């Protein structure tokens with residue numbers, strides 16, 4: 001499985017890549033623009049990501065904008081819903097408005113930062129990206 005972590009902070013990217021390492025081959029991008037480039041390149045190479053962890057607060061293109069763009073690219077490419085990438089938003093504050101907006105834009109879940117390994121595993125289980133029972 002392949003994952004892409006998009007976050008403007010080095011430490012956040014490193015932590016998530018480390019947590020994901022047992023299950024996924026991880027790539028990272030430090031802003032929305034390069035994240036979208038990586039996403040599109042993976043699609044074009046026939047090696048799409050199964051998971052994107054996407055930071056909400058980033059300078060330049062923020063996470064919501066990047067999320068909308070990724071879903072637009074998938075729609076334009078006519079990717080069936082079951083093959084669309086799972087997107088987990090990572091957010092510094094547990095902000096209901098931000099989470100609602102992300103859900104409307106097509107996010108599959110969210111993680112509050114600092115991300116805890118158990119929360120990440122729970123979300124991956126919910127999305128059927130890893131077998132259930134690991135977080136139990």
Ligand SMILES: [Mg+2]
Nearest residue numbers: 008055057058
């Ligand atoms: Mg950030």
